[in-house]
Amino acid sequence: MQTPIPRLEIKNLMRRYDGRHVVNNVSLRVMPGHVTCLLGPSGCGKSTTLRMIAGVEMQDSGEIWVDGSLVCDTVYRVPPERRHIGLMFQDFALFPHLSVARNVGFGLSGDKAAKQRRIEELLDRVGLSRYLNAYPHELSGGEQQRVALARALAPRPGIMLMDEPFSGLDNRLRDGIRDETLEILREQDTAVLLVTHEPEEAMRMADEIALMRDGRIVQQGAPYNVYNAPVDRSAMAFFSEVNVIRGRVRGSLVDTPFGQFLSPGAYEGSEVEIVIRPQHIKIDFDRHGRGPNPTPQDGTPARGVVERARFMGSESLVEFRMDHDGSLLKATVPNVFLPRPGKALWLMIRRDRCFLFPVKG
Numbered sequence: 311m312q313t314p315i316p317r318l319e320i321k322n323l324m325r326r327y328d329g330r331h332v333v334n335n336v337s338l339r340v341m342p343g344h345v346t347c348l349l350g351p352s353g354c355g356k357s358t359t360l361r362m363i364a365g366v367e368m369q370d371s372g373e374i375w376v377d378g379s380l381v382c383d384t385v386y387r388v389p390p391e392r393r394h395i396g397l398m399f400q401d402f403a404l405f406p407h408l409s410v411a412r413n414v415g416f417g418l419s420g421d422k423a424a425k426q427r428r429i430e431e432l433l434d435r436v437g438l439s440r441y442l443n444a445y446p447h448e449l450s451g452g453e454q455q456r457v458a459l460a461r462a463l464a465p466r467p468g469i470m471l472m473d474e475p476f477s478g479l480d481n482r483l484r485d486g487i488r489d490e491t492l493e494i495l496r497e498q499d500t501a502v503l504l505v506t507h508e509p510e511e512a513m514r515m516a517d518e519i520a521l522m523r524d525g526r527i528v529q530q531g532a533p534y535n536v537y538n539a540p541v542d543r544s545a546m547a548f549f550s551e552v553n554v555i556r557g558r559v560r561g562s563l564v565d566t567p568f569g570q571f572l573s574p575g576a577y578e579g580s581e582v583e584i585v586i587r588p589q590h591i592k593i594d595f596d597r598h599g600r601g602p603n604p605t606p607q608d609g610t611p612a613r614g615v616v617e618r619a620r621f622m623g624s625e626s627l628v629e630f631r632m633d634h635d636g637s638l639l640k641a642t643v644p645n646v647f648l649p650r651p652g653k654a655l656w657l658m659i660r661r662d663r664c665f666l667f668p669v670k671g
C-alpha cells in the first residue's frame with residue numbers, strides 16, 4: 311500500500327540569527343484535513359518556522375514540500391504568492407479603503423455571482439453578515455479579526471498557516487470562532503499548521519501537537535499522548551503545574567516519604583525526580599496523627615499542613631507544607647474543598663500518574 315502524501319512536509323529546517331539557532335532541525339508533516347499545533351513558549355522559534363513555510367523568510371538549510379513537490383530548499387524557491395498557502399497571522403491587516411465584502415473577496419477569482427456567494431457564506435459563518443458593506447474602521451478589533459479570518463478562508467487554501475489567530479478575541483467569542491474555523495478548514499480538507507503558546511488551545515484544536523523548545527521539536531504526537539506521556543519534566547510542566555519529589559536510585563528503587571518507586575532505566579546512585587500533577591495527588595484525613603494505610607496503587611501517605619486553599623471555579627487548589635522536608639505540594643480537588651490553613655491532612659501519590667525523570671546536569 312502506498313503511503314499517503316502529506317499536504318505539507320518540512321525537512322530539517324534550520325534558521326540562525328546572530329549565530330544562534332532559532333529553528334534547529336525542525337521536521338514535520340501535516341496531512342490534508344489535519345491540524346498540527348506548533349506549541350511552545352515565547353521566542354522558541356514557532357513564528358520563524360511559519361514565516362519560512364509561507365516564504366516570507368528564507369531558511370539557512372532544509373526543505374519545504376507541498377503535495378509531494380519541492381517548494382523551497384537552499385537553491386530552489388517558489389515565491390510566496392505561488393505557494394497557495396493561506397495565512398492568518400496575529401498582525402492581520404485589512405485593506406482600509408475596501409468594504410468588508412471586498413476585503414473577503416480580495417483573493418477570489420471566478421465569476422461575480424460565485425464570488426458573491428462565497429463572500430456571503432463566509433461572513434455568515436463568522437457571524438458578520440450584517441457588515442457586508444461596512445468598512446474596517448467601523449468594526450471592533452475582534453470583528454476585524456473575524457473578517458481577516460473569512461478572507462484567509464475564502465480561496466479554500468490547501469494549507470493554512472495560523473499564528474495565534476484567536477488571541478485578540480474575548481473568551482466568550484473565541485471558542486465559537488475557533489470551532490467554526492476548524493470546521494470550515496476540515497470541510498475543505500485544508501492542512502493546518504497553527505502556532506500557539508497556549509496548551510489549552512493546542513489541546514482543543516490539534517490532531518497533533520509538536521512541542522517546541524529552544525528551536526527544536528522536543529515531542530510530537532496526539533494531544534492525549536503528549537499530555538500523558540511527557541518526554542521530560544519541562545514538557546509536562548508546560549501543560550499544567552507539577553509537583554516534584556527528588557530521590558536517589560538505590561538497587562533500582564527510589565526511597566521517598568511517599569514510599570518506594572521503581573526506577574526503570576535510571577542509573578544506580580543517580581538523582582531522579584518523581585513528577586506528579588496536582589490533580590493526581592490524593593488527600594485523606596488525619597486519624598489522631600495517623601494517615602490511611604499504604605496501598606499498591608497510591609503508596610505510603612505523607613503528612614502535610616494546609617497553607618492555603620482557593621476555589622478556582624470547577625476545582626479547589628490546596629497548598630500543603632510537608633512535614634518531612636518543609637516543601638510545598640499542590641493538590642487540586644474537584645468542586646469545593648477548602649480546608650482551613652493549619653489543618654493536617656495526608657497526601658498520597660497516584661502511582662499510575664507519576665513520572666520519573668533523571669535530574670539533568
Ligand SMILES: Nc1ncnc2c1ncn2[C@@H]1O[C@H](COP(=O)(O)OP(=O)(O)OP(=O)(O)O)[C@@H](O)[C@H]1O
Nearest residue numbers: 327328332350351352353354355356357358359507
Ligand atoms: N529578524 C530577526 N532578527 C534577529 N532575531 C530574530 C529575528 N526574528 C526572530 N528573532 C529571534 O528568534 C527567536 C525566535 O523568534 P520567533 O518569533 O520565531 O519565536 P516565537 O516562538 O514565535 O515567539 P512568540 O510566541 O513570542 O512570537 C527569538 O529569540 C527572536 O528574538
